[in-house]
Amino acid sequence: MKPDRARERLEQRRAELTALADSAAEGRRPVELDQSRVGRLSRMDALQGQAMALETERRRANELRRIDAALRRVADGEYGYCLTCGETIGDKRLELDPATPTCVDCAGG
């Protein structure tokens, strides 16, 4: 994949993730405000929902780190090479996941 196209796709995905994080933060606020008024069961629901939201947040942060690392590789002219073995990563694989740091062999299938 051409670095310019990779950068475009990575930045697009980055913007999506950032927008999602913002709306998720909005969504969490009412749950916290309502906690004094809800019953025990719904409080547990709220806590569970919060744990799930945190997990989603954690994954999102991970993906952002991957994307930032890939963008750095684009900037350094190292994009598209496997971080483990140094071989070029297949275009198909990069199309599916432009932030992938390894070739299909090193990813373990």
Ligand SMILES: [Zn+2]
């Ligand atoms: Zn490799």
